[in-house]
Amino acid sequence: MSNPLYTPDQEAAEKLALRLIERADVRAAREQARQGMLNDPAAATIDGNLGLDRALDQWVLALAMREANGDTADPLVTWNVSNPPRRWFGHVYHGAAVAVDNPDNFNREIPIDGDGQYRIDLRFSANPPQFSVVIEMEPEHHAGLGHNIGALTLQDLRPHCDGEGRVSVTVGPEKGGPLHLQSRPGRIQIYTRDSQCDWNQLPAEVAVARLDPPGGWRARDEDEIAAAIIVDMPAWVRFWRGFKDDFLGFPKPNQLVGPNGRDGNWGYLAGGRFELADDEVLLVTLDPVDSYYTGFQITDPWTIAPDPMLRLASLNKGQVVPHADGTVTYVLALVDPGVANWIDTCGMHEGWMLARWQGVPADADLSSMIREVRLTTIGGLPDDIAVIDLAGRRAQIAERAEAFAQRTSKTGWPDAG
Numbered sequence: 001m002s003n004p005l006y007t008p009d010q011e012a013a014e015k016l017a018l019r020l021i022e023r024a025d026v027r028a029a030r031e032q033a034r035q036g037m038l039n040d041p042a043a044a045t046i047d048g049n050l051g052l053d054r055a056l057d058q059w060v061l062a063l064a065m066r067e068a069n070g071d072t073a074d075p076l077v078t079w080n081v082s083n084p085p086r087r088w089f090g091h092v093y094h095g096a097a098v099a100v101d102n103p104d105n106f107n108r109e110i111p112i113d114g115d116g117q118y119r120i121d122l123r124f125s126a127n128p129p130q131f132s133v134v135i136e137m138e139p140e141h142h143a144g145l146g147h148n149i150g151a152l153t154l155q156d157l158r159p160h161c162d163g164e165g166r167v168s169v170t171v172g173p174e175k176g177g178p179l180h181l182q183s184r185p186g187r188i189q190i191y192t193r194d195s196q197c198d199w200n201q202l203p204a205e206v207a208v209a210r211l212d213p214p215g216g217w218r219a220r221d222e223d224e225i226a227a228a229i230i231v232d233m234p235a236w237v238r239f240w241r242g243f244k245d246d247f248l249g250f251p252k253p254n255q256l257v258g259p260n261g262r263d264g265n266w267g268y269l270a271g272g273r274f275e276l277a278d279d280e281v282l283l284v285t286l287d288p289v290d291s292y293y294t295g296f297q298i299t300d301p302w303t304i305a306p307d308p309m310l311r312l313a314s315l316n317k318g319q320v321v322p323h324a325d326g327t328v329t330y331v332l333a334l335v336d337p338g339v340a341n342w343i344d345t346c347g348m349h350e351g352w353m354l355a356r357w358q359g360v361p362a363d364a365d366l367s368s369m370i371r372e373v374r375l376t377t378i379g380g381l382p383d384d385i386a387v388i389d390l391a392g393r394r395a396q397i398a399e400r401a402e403a404f405a406q407r408t409s410k411t412g413w414p415d416a417g
Contacts (some may be wrong), residue, residue: 003412004205005106009076017064018091020226029230033113040241047197047348048301055302056237058083058097062174063236065096065109066142066230071267072187073217077206081107083305088408095307099243100271102195103308104129104295104316106203110190111138114183117172117212122157123205124165129194130154130293130358131204132267133169136277138187143235146189151179154292177190197293198318199403202413239330244303244352248272248349253350254282258408259305259369267293267358270370273333274298275350281330281378284353285371286310293317296330298343299352306346309404310397313344316384319400324350327371329385336393337378340386 018027034056042048065080083095112118131154136146159177161167170182178262194203248257249271258270274282288294297314299305306313320328321340332343
C-alpha cells in the first residue's frame with residue numbers, strides 16, 4: 001500500500017491553505033487575534049510568552065485547512081490537525097493544531113451536510129493502528145468541541161472487512177445498520193482518527209463520496225474562502241486560547257484528573273498540568289489495562305505540543321519499557337534523567353500532560369488506570385526504574401525520527417502489512 005496520507009486532495013488543500021494565510025486580509029485578522037492573546041495571563045509567563053506566536057500560527061493554519069476543505073457538496077478527506085512541521089508536495093507545512101493534539105494520531109476531516117447522503121470507504125492494513133470514525137455537529141465558526149452523535153471503532157469495523165481489509169460506512173439522516181452513522185440537520189464534521197501504538201503502523205486509506213450531490217453547485221473561489229476564515233477567526237482563536245482555562249477544571253499542578261470517558265465510548269483520557277523546577281521530576285505510573293492503544297504526552301501552556309520527531313515529548317504503548325506487572329512509569333523532566341521512559345518537557349517548566357487509552361476492554365478496571373503521580377528530584381528516582389545509556393538514547397531518537405519520516409514519504413510505510 002502507498003502512503004494513504006499522500007493524496008492529491010491533501011496537496012490541493014494544503015497549497016490553498018498556505019496561500020490563504022499569507023493574504024494581507026487574513027494576516028490582519030491574525031494580528032487582531034494576537035493582540036487578544038497578549039492580554040491572556042499565559043502570555044505573562046516565560047513559557048507562555050515564548051510559545052504565543054507558534055500557538056497562534058498553528059490555530060490559524062488549522063482554521064485555514066478547515067475552510068479550504070469546507071464544501072459539503074464536494075468534500076475532501078484532509079489530514080489537518082498535526083503539530084509537527086513537514087516537508088512534502090514541494091512545500092513546507094509548519095503544522096496545525098487545536099489543543100493537546102496527539103502525535104500518534106492521524107486526524108482526517110470530512111465536512112458533510114446533515115441532510116445529505118455519503119459513503120466513506122476504508123481500507124485497513126494487516127496490523128492497523130487503533131481507529132475511530134466519529135460524527136459530530138459543528139459549532140458556529142467551528143469554535144468549540146463538536147457534539148458527538150455517533151462513532152465506530154476498529155473493533156466495530158474489522159469484522160465486516162473483506163479479504164483486502166476494505167469496508168464502507170454510510171452516513172445520512174435515516175436510521176441504518178451497524179455500518180451506518182446517522183446524521184442530523186446542520187453542518188457536520190466526520191473525523192477519522194488513526195492512533196498508532198507503533199509508528200510503523202500504516203494508517204487506513206480513507207475516501208468519501210457524496211451520493212446525492214445538489215444541483216447548481218459551483219466551487220467557492222479563494223476570496224470567499226478567505227472571507228470565511230476572517231469571519232471565523234475571532235471566535236476560533238478565542239475558544240482555543242481559552243480552552244486551557246476550563247480544561248479538566250484547570251487543576252493544581254502535578255496531578256492527573258480522570259480517567260474520563262470520551263463521547264461515543266471510544267476511549268478514556270486523564271490529564272493535568274505539570275510544574276517543575278530544574279532538578280525536579282514528576283513520576284506518573286499508569287496501567288494500560290490491556291488497551292489496544294495507550295499514549296502519554298506533554299504540551300506547552302497554550303496546550304500546543306512540541307515537535308515530537310526529535311524530542312521525547314510523547315511516548316506510546318510501543319515506545320515504552322513497562323514494569324514486570326505491565327504498568328508504565330513516565331518520568332517528566334527538563335533534563336535527561338537517564339531513564340527509558342523520559343518525557344522531555346523541551347525546556348519548559350510548566351505546561352500540560354495527557355494520558356489516553358483506546359480500545360479498552362469492556363471488563364477493564366478503570367480505577368487502576370492511574371497508579372501514582374509523584375513529584376521528586378532526579379536524585380530521588382526509584383531503584384526499579386528502567387534506565388538507558390547515551391548510546392541507547394541516541395538509538396531511541398534515531399529510530400523515532402526514521403519512523404516519523406515515513407509519514408511524509410510518497411511511498412509511505414514500506415514494511416507495513
